[in-house]
Amino acid sequence: MGGKARALAVDAALGGLVAAAMALPMLGVRLEDGATGLSLGGRFDWVLWAAGIVAGGRLLIGALRLTLAGRGPSLPAPPRALITYVGWAMVAFALILPFLPFAGRNMVDKATLVLIYVMLGWGLNIVVGLAGLLDLGFVAFYAVGAYSYALLSQTFGLSFWLCLPLAGMLAAGFGLVLGFPVLRLRGDYIAIVTMGLGEIIRVVLQNWQDVTGGPNGISGIERPSFFGLSFKMVPPEGSRGFAEFFGLDYSADHRVIFLYFLILALALLTNLFTLRIRRLPVGRAWEALREDEIACRSLGINPTTVKLSAFATGAMFAGFAGSFFATRQGFISPESFTFHESAVILAIVVLGGMGSQIGIVLAALLLVGLPEWFRELQQFRMLAFGGAMVLIMLWKPSGLLSTREPAIRLKDAP
Amino acid sequence: MEYFLQQLINGLTLGAIYGLVALGYTMVYGVLGMINFAHGTIYMVGAFISLITFLAATTVLGTSVPLALVLTLFAAMGLTALWGWSVERVAYRPLRAAPRLAPLISAIGVSIVLQNFVAQAQGARAKPLPPVFRGGVTLMDSGDFVVSLSWMQMVIMALTLGLMAAFTWVITRTALGRAQRACEQDMKMASLLGIDVDRVISTTFVIGAGLAGVAGMMVTLYYGVIDFYIGFLAGIKAFTAAVLGGIGSLPGAMLGGLLIGLIEAFWSAYFSIEYKDVATFSILVAVLVFRPTGLLGQPDVEKI
Structure with a gap:
C-alpha cells in the first residue's frame, strides 16, 4: 500500500x-x-x-x-420495455407542459428551443446513428430550410404551411446534390468534407448580399397561422384572429404555446418516421451498411444510393426544423448557422448514445436546456458545455443510453 | 508579372504556416487513424503563448528583439507541446478502445473548452502586436509595383525549412522515428515487438503540437493580430492541406500546405477575397472525390 x-x-x-x-x-x-x-x-x-x-x-x-478497483461494471442497460414506457411518459408530459401551473411563457419558450434541438438530433440520428455517416455539416440543411422559408414567403407571399414541405424538399435536394460527391468517401473524410460544405453554405449566405441580405440576414419573416387564424393582435384584413375565433381574450402567449405544439408535432413526426423506417428495407439497409459496408456490397446493396437516401432524409428533417426556426424567430442571419451548431447537434446524437431516440432527448435537455437556465453565467456557459462533452465521453464512451440491439439475431450467436 | 511574383511569395509564406499545422494532423491520423479536431485550437494556444512570451521578453525582461525571438520560439514550442501532451493524456488516451466517434466528440469538446478558456483568461478582443521588424529586400521594381520579400517572410521560410529538416531527420534516422513509423504501419505488431505504443502516441502529439506552436508564433509575428477564434479556420485549412497532400504522408502535408497557401493567395488576389475559404473547401471536396488518397498518399487497401 x-x-x-x-x-x-x-x-x-x-x-x-x-x-x-x-x-x-x-x-x-x-x-x-x-x-x-x-x-x-x-x-x-x-x-x-x-x-x-x-x-x-x-x-x-x-x-x-x-x-x-475490482468492483463490477456499472448497472446493466435498462430493458427495452421500460424505455418504451419512459418514452410515452415523456410524450405525455410534453403534451401537458404548457398548461402546468409552473410553466410560464419563458419556460414554454425554452422548451421550444430544446425541442428544436431534439428534432435536429433525431434528424441527424438518421444520418449518423442509423446510416453511420459522420456528418459535421448538418447545420447547412437547417440553414437551407430557414432561408428557403424566409425567401419563399417574402418573395412569393406563400404561407408557412405551403413553405414547410417546400423547404423540406429543397433541403433534401441540397442533401442529394452535396451528398453525391461526398458519400463515396470513407468514414472520417465524410466528416471533414461535410464540415467544409457547411462552411461553404455559410460563407455564401454571408456574401450573397442581393438574395440573402448578407450578414444582416432577413427580418420580418411571416409568422405562422392556425388554419388561417392569425395570432396577431390585429388580424390582417378579411381574416379572423385565433383569440377572437375561439372567444378567448387576446394574449401573446397563444402564439408561444402554438409554436411549442408545432415543433412538438414536427419532432414526434421525425421520431415516428425513424421508428417505422427502421423496419423497412431501406432502414435495414442503412443499419446494415453502418455495420459492414463490404458485406452489404456483396449482398447487392448499392452503398452510394443507400447512403444518399439517408443523407437526404436527414437533410429533409433539418429543412423542416429550419423553416420552423425561421418562423419562430422572425429573423435569420448566417450567425445562427455556424459550425458550432453542427457540433452541438452531433454532440447531442453521440452523447445520447447513437441510435437511441430517448438518449437524444436526454442529451438535448442536458446540453441545450440546462445551459439556458444558467444564462447569467454567460461567460462560463460554453466552457462548461465543452467540459461536459469531454466528461460524458470519458464516463460513457458509447453515449448515455446505448442499447444498440440488432434487429434480427441468430439463435446461437452470443 | 510583378504582382504574380509578390503573390507567390505571400502564398508560400502562408503555406509554410499551414504546412506546419498540417504535419500535426497527418502524424496523428497516421498513427491513430483519428482526426485530431483540437489541433487547430492548440495552434491558437501556441499563438497566444508566443505573443505573451514575446511581450514579456521585450517589455519586462528588456531583451533585444533577436534574443526575444529565440526565447519565444523555445517557449512556443515547449509549452504548446505540453498543452498538446495534456490534451492527449486527458481527453484521448482513456478513449483508445472506445467507439470511433467518442474521441472525435471529446476532441470537439476540448476545442470548445480551450477556445473559451483563452477567451476568458486573456480577453475576447483581438490582440494586436506592432510589427517586430519592418523592411526587407526589394526583388524587383518596375516603377509602379515593387516586389519585396520582407525580413519576416524570410525568417518564416528559413525557420520552416530548418524545422522540416530536423523533423525529417527525427522521423527517418532516430529510434523514436522508427518506432513512430512502426506504429503507423501496425500498432498491435509494434507493441508485440516491445515498442511502448502509449509513449509513441504521446510523442506524436508532442511533436505535432510543438510544430503547431511554432506556426502560431509565425502567424502572430507575421500578421500581428490574433484572437481566440483563429484556430478554427486555420485548423480546417491545415486539415485540407493534409488531405490534399495525402493524409498520413509527411512530405505530402508540407506540399499540401504550400499549395493551399498559394491557392488562397492567388484566389484572393485575382478573384474575390470573400470567397477564398469557399475556394479552399471546394478544392478539398474535389481532391477527395477524384483522388481520395491525395497527391502523395498511398492508396489503402481494405482487407476483410
Missing part, C-alpha cells in the same frame, strides 16, 4: 508541475488592451491555484481508482 500511495503522490506532484507550466503564460500573465497597445499584467496566484487544483484532482482520482 505504501508504494501505491507514494506513486500516487508523485503522480499528483507531476500533474501539478505540468499544470503550473501550462498555466504560467496563459493564466499567470494577462494581456491588457491599452490605448497604446498591449501591456502585461501578472496574477501568479492563479498559477498556484491551477497547479493545486490539478494536483488535488489527480490525487482524488487516483485514490478513487484504488478503492473502486
Whole structure:
C-alpha cells in the first residue's frame, strides 16, 4: 500500500508541475488592451491555484481508482420495455407542459428551443446513428430550410404551411446534390468534407448580399397561422384572429404555446418516421451498411444510393426544423448557422448514445436546456458545455443510453 | 508579372504556416487513424503563448528583439507541446478502445473548452502586436509595383525549412522515428515487438503540437493580430492541406500546405477575397472525390 500511495503522490506532484507550466503564460500573465497597445499584467496566484487544483484532482482520482478497483461494471442497460414506457411518459408530459401551473411563457419558450434541438438530433440520428455517416455539416440543411422559408414567403407571399414541405424538399435536394460527391468517401473524410460544405453554405449566405441580405440576414419573416387564424393582435384584413375565433381574450402567449405544439408535432413526426423506417428495407439497409459496408456490397446493396437516401432524409428533417426556426424567430442571419451548431447537434446524437431516440432527448435537455437556465453565467456557459462533452465521453464512451440491439439475431450467436 | 511574383511569395509564406499545422494532423491520423479536431485550437494556444512570451521578453525582461525571438520560439514550442501532451493524456488516451466517434466528440469538446478558456483568461478582443521588424529586400521594381520579400517572410521560410529538416531527420534516422513509423504501419505488431505504443502516441502529439506552436508564433509575428477564434479556420485549412497532400504522408502535408497557401493567395488576389475559404473547401471536396488518397498518399487497401 505504501508504494501505491507514494506513486500516487508523485503522480499528483507531476500533474501539478505540468499544470503550473501550462498555466504560467496563459493564466499567470494577462494581456491588457491599452490605448497604446498591449501591456502585461501578472496574477501568479492563479498559477498556484491551477497547479493545486490539478494536483488535488489527480490525487482524488487516483485514490478513487484504488478503492473502486475490482468492483463490477456499472448497472446493466435498462430493458427495452421500460424505455418504451419512459418514452410515452415523456410524450405525455410534453403534451401537458404548457398548461402546468409552473410553466410560464419563458419556460414554454425554452422548451421550444430544446425541442428544436431534439428534432435536429433525431434528424441527424438518421444520418449518423442509423446510416453511420459522420456528418459535421448538418447545420447547412437547417440553414437551407430557414432561408428557403424566409425567401419563399417574402418573395412569393406563400404561407408557412405551403413553405414547410417546400423547404423540406429543397433541403433534401441540397442533401442529394452535396451528398453525391461526398458519400463515396470513407468514414472520417465524410466528416471533414461535410464540415467544409457547411462552411461553404455559410460563407455564401454571408456574401450573397442581393438574395440573402448578407450578414444582416432577413427580418420580418411571416409568422405562422392556425388554419388561417392569425395570432396577431390585429388580424390582417378579411381574416379572423385565433383569440377572437375561439372567444378567448387576446394574449401573446397563444402564439408561444402554438409554436411549442408545432415543433412538438414536427419532432414526434421525425421520431415516428425513424421508428417505422427502421423496419423497412431501406432502414435495414442503412443499419446494415453502418455495420459492414463490404458485406452489404456483396449482398447487392448499392452503398452510394443507400447512403444518399439517408443523407437526404436527414437533410429533409433539418429543412423542416429550419423553416420552423425561421418562423419562430422572425429573423435569420448566417450567425445562427455556424459550425458550432453542427457540433452541438452531433454532440447531442453521440452523447445520447447513437441510435437511441430517448438518449437524444436526454442529451438535448442536458446540453441545450440546462445551459439556458444558467444564462447569467454567460461567460462560463460554453466552457462548461465543452467540459461536459469531454466528461460524458470519458464516463460513457458509447453515449448515455446505448442499447444498440440488432434487429434480427441468430439463435446461437452470443 | 510583378504582382504574380509578390503573390507567390505571400502564398508560400502562408503555406509554410499551414504546412506546419498540417504535419500535426497527418502524424496523428497516421498513427491513430483519428482526426485530431483540437489541433487547430492548440495552434491558437501556441499563438497566444508566443505573443505573451514575446511581450514579456521585450517589455519586462528588456531583451533585444533577436534574443526575444529565440526565447519565444523555445517557449512556443515547449509549452504548446505540453498543452498538446495534456490534451492527449486527458481527453484521448482513456478513449483508445472506445467507439470511433467518442474521441472525435471529446476532441470537439476540448476545442470548445480551450477556445473559451483563452477567451476568458486573456480577453475576447483581438490582440494586436506592432510589427517586430519592418523592411526587407526589394526583388524587383518596375516603377509602379515593387516586389519585396520582407525580413519576416524570410525568417518564416528559413525557420520552416530548418524545422522540416530536423523533423525529417527525427522521423527517418532516430529510434523514436522508427518506432513512430512502426506504429503507423501496425500498432498491435509494434507493441508485440516491445515498442511502448502509449509513449509513441504521446510523442506524436508532442511533436505535432510543438510544430503547431511554432506556426502560431509565425502567424502572430507575421500578421500581428490574433484572437481566440483563429484556430478554427486555420485548423480546417491545415486539415485540407493534409488531405490534399495525402493524409498520413509527411512530405505530402508540407506540399499540401504550400499549395493551399498559394491557392488562397492567388484566389484572393485575382478573384474575390470573400470567397477564398469557399475556394479552399471546394478544392478539398474535389481532391477527395477524384483522388481520395491525395497527391502523395498511398492508396489503402481494405482487407476483410
